[in-house]
Amino acid sequence: MNPRNPRNPRLDSGGGRTIAIKTISLYPIKALDPIVVASARILPSGAFEHDREFALLDAQGNFINGKRNSKVHQIRARYNLQDMRVSLSVGEGTQATFDLDHSASIERWFEAFLGTRVHLQRNTITGFPDDLDSPGPTIIGSATLLEVSSWFGIHDPHESHRRFRANIELETPVPFWEDVLFGPTGTTRTFRIGDIVIEGVNPCQRCVVPTRDPSTGIALPDFQRIFATKREEMLPAWAERSRFNHFYRVAVNTRIPRSEAGKPLHSGDVVAIETLRSAVLPFPQ
Numbered sequence: 001m002n003p004r005n006p007r008n009p010r011l012d013s014g015g016g017r018t019i020a021i022k023t024i025s026l027y028p029i030k031a032l033d034p035i036v037v038a039s040a041r042i043l044p045s046g047a048f049e050h051d052r053e054f055a056l057l058d059a060q061g062n063f064i065n066g067k068r069n070s071k072v073h074q075i076r077a078r079y080n081l082q083d084m085r086v087s088l089s090v091g092e093g094t095q096a097t098f099d100l101d102h103s104a105s106i107e108r109w110f111e112a113f114l115g116t117r118v119h120l121q122r123n124t125i126t127g128f129p130d131d132l133d134s135p136g137p138t139i140i141g142s143a144t145l146l147e148v149s150s151w152f153g154i155h156d157p158h159e160s161h162r163r164f165r166a167n168i169e170l171e172t173p174v175p176f177w178e179d180v181l182f183g184p185t186g187t188t189r190t191f192r193i194g195d196i197v198i199e200g201v202n203p204c205q206r207c208v209v210p211t212r213d214p215s216t217g218i219a220l221p222d223f224q225r226i227f228a229t230k231r232e233e234m235l236p237a238w239a240e241r242s243r244f245n246h247f248y249r250v251a252v253n254t255r256i257p258r259s260e261a262g263k264p265l266h267s268g269d270v271v272a273i274e275t276l277r278s279a280v281l282p283f284p285q
Contacts, residue, residue, distance in 0.1 A: 019271040021193065022142055022171040024048075025161070028100070029086065029120075030055040030128045031065035032077040034165070039266040042196060045126040046136040046256035048167060048265075050081055052127035054100065056110060059117040063128070064110075066209045066217070071114055073217035091215075134201045136254035137265075139181060140164060141172030144250060148175075151230050152220055162214035164206070166251045168193075170271065179203065179239035181252045188255065194269030196260050203239075203249035224248050 025034040030052040040048040056064035066072045078087040078095070087095040088109055098106045103120040110118040121128075129135040145160040154160055161169060170178060181200035183189040188199035211223035228247040235241065243249075 019170055019172060019177065019273065021168055021265070021267050021269050023161075023169045024137075024265065024267055025165075025167055025169070026051045026081075027165065027167075028053055028079050028081065029077060030063065031072050032075060034162070035079045035081065037081075037267075039264045040137075040167075041264050042256055042260045042262065043125070043127075044258050044261040046254075046258070046260075047127045047129060048137055050127075051137070051167060052129060053122060053124060055121050055123075055128040057119045057121050059119075064114065064116075064118060066212065067207050069114065070212065070217035073212055073214055075113070131204075131253050134253035134255055136198065136256040137167035138165075138204055138251045138253060139168045139170060139178050139200075140166035140251040141170050141174075141176065141178045143172045143175045143177060145169070146175070147234070148227070148230075148250065151226060152223070159214060163210040163212070164251055165209070168265075174236075175234060176236050176239065176250075178252050179236055181254075182240060182243060184240050185242055192272035194265055196263055196265050196269075197257055199255045199257070201253045201255060202243050204251040204253050205246075206248050206250065 023036050024038070024040050025036050026040060026048055027034050028050050040051070043049050058064055062068065064072065074090050076089045076091070076095075079085070084100045085097055086100055086106070087097040088106075089095040090113060096109055098109070100106070100122075103122075107118045107120050110120075126135060140161075142157070145157045145164070148164075149155070149157050149160045172178065181189055181191060181198075182202050183200070188201055190197060190199050192198065206224075206227075208219075210227075211219045213220075227250075231247040231250065232244075235244070235247070
């Protein structure tokens, strides 16, 4: 048994160790940098307000993102969501600040750097989630980011966070604790964080983006093979193995019922693990 991945980590929601939100990250412009916030409001769609609210599209209507254009990784974005403004730069270059409600000047900035036609599209109802069937926030554990970082000699766990682009990072004691939050194929697993009911759907299938340095776009060699090999080796006993048709998966896709619309989720909110004890999970019985 791997000592960093015990079969029965001691976790509870009472006087012992609790699992709570460490950070909440929103990605106001899909494919660009996140902003860490103290709280986020749930939309009727189940997505976070302002998450992937904007997206860059090319002349054919395809998303412009790191999957299609590695130059996107070089763009730095800083947000003021209260005033709905964004400051853009390339690397350490001079920042240009724009009003997100006025797209024409932003489009010209992207076109000048990317060398292609750009349309900035906005959706305040659902945003532009990667998984339309699971538009809720993606969840990953802090110990998972540390473990994955160690596989590739990444010394800054924030770099791994930017590679995997999850909305919620939980403070967890063991790698892949969050695999507890999904169940067998065709089911969802219901739990709470704070006052919010959440349905865990499946482990998130990853794309080429995590293989690349989030600041430069330079890829680590053999990333997907190494990741999948280590992920299978360390798959915890509480993970539903049938959900892994391959092992290039990490973080949890979710849905949030419409009944939760308008409620806030806060940094520090605790996972209500008692709702999970009916299954064979890493909690004391």
